[in-house]
Amino acid sequence: MHMFSLISNAIRSIGSFISDNTGIIVFGLFSYIFIAGGLYFVFYFWKRKELWKAKIQVNFPSYKHTIRDIKYSFSSLIVFGIVVFPIAWAKKHGLTLIYTPIDKYGYVYYFFSIFLMIVVHDTYFYWTHRLLHWKKIFKWTHQTHHLTHNPTPFSAYAFHPIEALVQVGIVPLIAFTIPAHISAIAIFLIHQMFLNVFGHLGYEMAPKSIRNKFFKWSNTATHHNMHHTNVKYNFGLYFNFWDKIMHTNHPHYEDNFDKVIARKLGKDIPKNSAVSKEEKINASTRKSLIKEHV
Ligand SMILES: [Zn+2]
């Protein structure tokens, strides 16, 4: 009888935990569908003609590819949810480093913790990304993300479930190693979602003025777009730090960025630039590049 009441109490407490937290977690996860969907509607339907000049690759992907990316995005959200729920439970029971009140370590630390999470994620992403490109595991994990050579906002979370598990791994890593307020974690997660979706937008929305010192350290949509056409370069996420250190930046990245910006601003592209030669790489060559890599 005693055992029975223990089990029924545990089930009741798990039930009330799920009913208290499901709303916010599902809302957080599914906000991706609204952000990616909203941008997809604007850039691929509503303002497609006006914005076309800023398109990184001049052609559009087929709907078949977009539908596949949407399906994989949904499966990633389920995997993310499966990992986030136990962490929310651990937080409730004081097992993580997530703290309250907000000024516990002061506001300087509060803002520093957001920056620290971004830097840690950038490093985590680069090295797990390099690992996922290892021939032996690429085929059954990261190849799913590379099925698209011309990404759209829905490609951001188009992962094989195993890769989705690797990607969401940053959440427990942070929760158990970096003291952070829940609102700082929320800001970090919203930031990563926007950066990821804009990185897969398929359009270069960065202004020409970004081509200063900031450009040297911050990645652009063109940078990651080129990773989808040539899997051997451009592995980084937010910063152009690890690609620079590890010499994995595409040799024509800067030229390509300038070309896209020149088209966007209606200027001529220099004919003998490295990029005009690079453009001759057609779809079948890209396919063979992927095959060669696998
Ligand atoms: Zn990608």
Ligand SMILES: [Zn+2]
């Ligand atoms: Zn990749």
